[in-house]
Amino acid sequence: MNNIAYICPITKVKLDYHAISNKINLDDSGFYYADKSPYVYPVINQTPIFFVFPTKITQSFFVRNSELIQKIKKGGICPDKSPEKGEASVQTTFTEQWTNLGDDELSFTYTHDDLIYLHKSVWLHDDPTITKKINVLNIGCGFGLEAMVLSDIFSNATIYAIDLNLSVVKAGKNLIEKSGSKVIPIAASLFHLPFGEDTFCHIHCQGVAHHTYSTQDAYKAISRHVNPKLGSIFFWVYAWEDSMGMPGFRGALIRMYWFLSHRLLRPILSRAPSSVRAFTIFTMAVPYHFLVSKRRGRLRDKWKFKNTMHGLRDMFTPQYAHQHRWNEVIGWLQESGFEMQVQKKHDFEKKFSQRMLGIGLFGKRVA
Ligand SMILES: C[S@@+](CC[C@H](N)C(=O)[O-])C[C@H]1O[C@@H](n2cnc3c(N)ncnc32)[C@H](O)[C@@H]1O
Known part of the structure; x- marks a missing residue:
């Protein structure tokens, strides 16, 4: 409520x-x-x-x-x-991405139970204060699946789920009803939040800030809404090391993907008319789905064509997808007075049998 x-x-x-x-x-x-x-x-x-x-x-x-x-x-x-720089394009591409996936049971490569484990244990370290939080701001909630997961984890909190994309409006009433009014959907940009500063017990921003014109400006805009006494933040962004810092053949493949995505497809597709974007992604998805994604992975029985489309849209259509070095991001959280815990790589890899990516930091205000 x-x-x-x-x-x-x-x-x-x-x-x-x-x-x-x-x-x-x-x-x-x-x-x-x-x-x-x-x-x-x-x-x-x-x-x-x-x-x-x-x-x-x-x-x-x-x-x-x-x-x-x-x-x-x-x-x-x-x-x-x-709008802020690039926001019109970001809004369009993510609205397409989430509207096409809708209320699917898989968000990216995770089920609801996977997401509970990932958020609660890997990212939030089973923190004992979780159940004491009374309000949580979920920034960049997509279609709202992430907010539903947070409402299970932060069992006594109201989750304010904001996103710039318009599928959150489509999800709206249904999200409120499904969560028993624990999730409040809101369409807004993280740069212009409709809340006073210091409002939130916890802010959760996962895979979002690197899609804005400046990850650091996005971090500054959201972190000032964390309660100065007991507040916490979870912040996850793409890591530079994941693509540029890998040695050997794997590194070369990752750098090739980076070039294809960042230098070729993103600049063109993020600015193209919707129909061109849809046609290109569909053309890539047909062979990719049947040759690769449908044959692999833990969740191949649940994996549908629209999941492949969603993944490809995420990989190639947002205008920005900045990558950062660990020390850079650690510095931002330190400067704003957070003590940090780092995502649990070992637990993640044991549970999901895949390489842990990105920079995931759980920062707590020190009283
Ligand atoms: C890759 S998705 C991640 C969604 C969700 N956190 C998850 O992991 O399921 C990135 C989301 O960030 C949102 N986003 C990008 N820029 C934003 C902004 N300025 N304000 C709010 N949301 C934004 C997009 O609309 C998109 O839904």
């Missing part, structure tokens, strides 16, 4: 809610507004949309509900700022 007040991500004033009870568009649930601010934020399918820039979905909400909006908030307008 929502126990945190939303603030306007542009003017920082506290927002009020007005519910819509019309029969024109049953998905239009209401809107957030404030007396001291001109901006109005739609709630569609029970999901508040706190983008600071206009999108098709928010603009058509304004057209549908203009009379009511003006009655409640005279002069209320759709947020009119610009």
Whole structure:
């Protein structure tokens, strides 16, 4: 259940809610507004949309509900700022990626039980304070599967699940119902969060910040929302060493993939029309699915064509996928006063029989 007040991500004033009870568009649930601010934020399918820039979905909400909006908030307008660099492309490519996968039981290569083990034991070290946390911010929740996992792990917390992609709006009401109101879906950018600073007991940001224009700026934007006394953060990003630091034949293969993805496909596909992206990914997915992915791996019986498409979209279509060195990321967490635990490589590799990738740090504020 929502126990945190939303603030306007542009003017920082506290927002009020007005519910819509019309029969024109049953998905239009209401809107957030404030007396001291001109901006109005739609709630569609029970999901508040706190983008600071206009999108098709928010603009058509304004057209549908203009009379009511003006009655409640005279002069209320759709947020009119610009997206951060590259955000429009990131939003489009990830909306396609998650909408096509939808509510599948596999998120990337993990089942729900895998994800519980991975998050709770490998990444959060079975920390005894987990059940004491009352609110958690899940940044970049995708379609919401990750938020559902966090709601099982942080058993006494409300999980605020935010993402820039619009599939989170589609997941909205269903996510609230499935989680018994423990997950609150929100469409927003991590650079413009609708929350006051120091709000959260825990912030979970896994595989997200490296897809923004600057991983370090993204880290700074989210880490200031961690409670200064008892708060914690889990931060996972791509590691430079995984692709550039590997010796031998394997290293050469990984560097070749890096070149193909970063120098060739990402720049073209992230900017291409949706249909070109869909055609290219489909063309790659057909041979890849039948020759490689369907034959391999622990979960091959559950693995479907749409999982292959999802994986390929993730590998080749987001505009940014920065890689970082361990010391660089450790430095960011240290500078903002976190004591850190590193992801449990040995436990991961024993359980999943695959190489552990990325930089995964669990940082705790020291009281
Ligand atoms: C690779 S997915 C990871 C999703 C999820 N954490 C998981 O592992 O299942 C990266 C997610 O980050 C989101 N994202 C990228 N930039 C963002 C931003 N500025 N604000 C919020 N979410 C963002 C994308 O929309 C996408 O859903």
